Amino acid sequence: LNVIKAQYVASAVRPDQYPPEELPEIAFIGRSNVGKSSLINSLCRHHGLARVSASPGKTQTINYYVVTAKLPNERRLEWYLVDLPGYGYARAGQTQRRQWTRFVEEYFLRSPRLKLVCQLVDLRHPPQASDVAMYGWLKTHNLPVQVVATKTDKIGRTHVARHLAAIKNGLKLETGGIIAYSALNGQGRDDLLDVIGQILLK
Ligand code: GDP
Numbered sequence: 001l002n003v004i005k006a007q008y009v010a011s012a013v014r015p016d017q018y019p020p021e022e023l024p025e026i027a028f029i030g031r032s033n034v035g036k037s038s039l040i041n042s043l044c045r046h047h048g049l050a051r052v053s054a055s056p057g058k059t060q061t062i063n064y065y066v067v068t069a070k071l072p073n074e075r076r077l078e079w080y081l082v083d084l085p086g087y088g089y090a091r092a093g094q095t096q097r098r099q100w101t102r103f104v105e106e107y108f109l110r111s112p113r114l115k116l117v118c119q120l121v122d123l124r125h126p127p128q129a130s131d132v133a134m135y136g137w138l139k140t141h142n143l144p145v146q147v148v149a150t151k152t153d154k155i156g157r158t159h160v161a162r163h164l165a166a167i168k169n170g171l172k173l174e175t176g177g178i179i180a181y182s183a184l185n186g187q188g189r190d191d192l193l194d195v196i197g198q199i200l201l202k
Contacts, residue, residue: 011062044067149163
């Protein structure tokens with residue numbers, strides 16, 4: 001899958017604000033500061049598409065981007081890349097947390113064209129309680145999840161396998177592998193685009 005265009009279309013906090021076009025959706029979620037904006041920019045090769053935040057925990061809207069991609073046979077595919085607000089922000093208050101849970105769960109349950117949730121975790125650390133809870137919630141609701149470990153370039157090559165195993169254990173990953181990604185050098189980008197391409201063609 002080759003991304004040829006990516007464009008911001010809408011932000012939403014309620015279902016009536018979701019964009020009207022009927023396109024398949026691939027959503028991205030993770031703890032704030034996990035590297036989600038950087039990964040989205042790297043995946044779309046579009047610097048500045050998603051804002052890389054100096055102050056984590058700020059994005060509290062669901063952001064939709066239309067991505068146009070080309071298959072090896074030249075066929076074009078259009079899909080929504082859906083950037084969900086980060087969770088686990090230490091300084092968020094009760095009200096903010098409750099609001100986050102309400103509208104993110106609402107998104108998951110009211111998006112019939114959602115094909116895949118890419119859940120991002122930081123490769124450097126074992127998954128945190130909020131990561132485990134998120135993964136469990138997605139699985140309970142039968143949503144397909146691809147776990148992506150971010151900031152791979154920060155871990156020495158010889159340690160990557162051990163860190164991936166710790167994440168797999170921590171999340172109690174049921175099936176499928178974890179993609180190790182680096183927004184800095186593009187490692188894992190082709191693998192993630194392959195997974196997305198396969199899901200979109202199903
Ligand atoms: P978000 O809050 O999840 O959207 O995270 P950001 O994309 O804003 O990234 C948080 C911080 O991690 C920023 O300082 C990024 O430059 C850094 N970062 C993100 N991805 C990578 C990566 O793959 N490698 C390295 N070395 N740094 C990264």
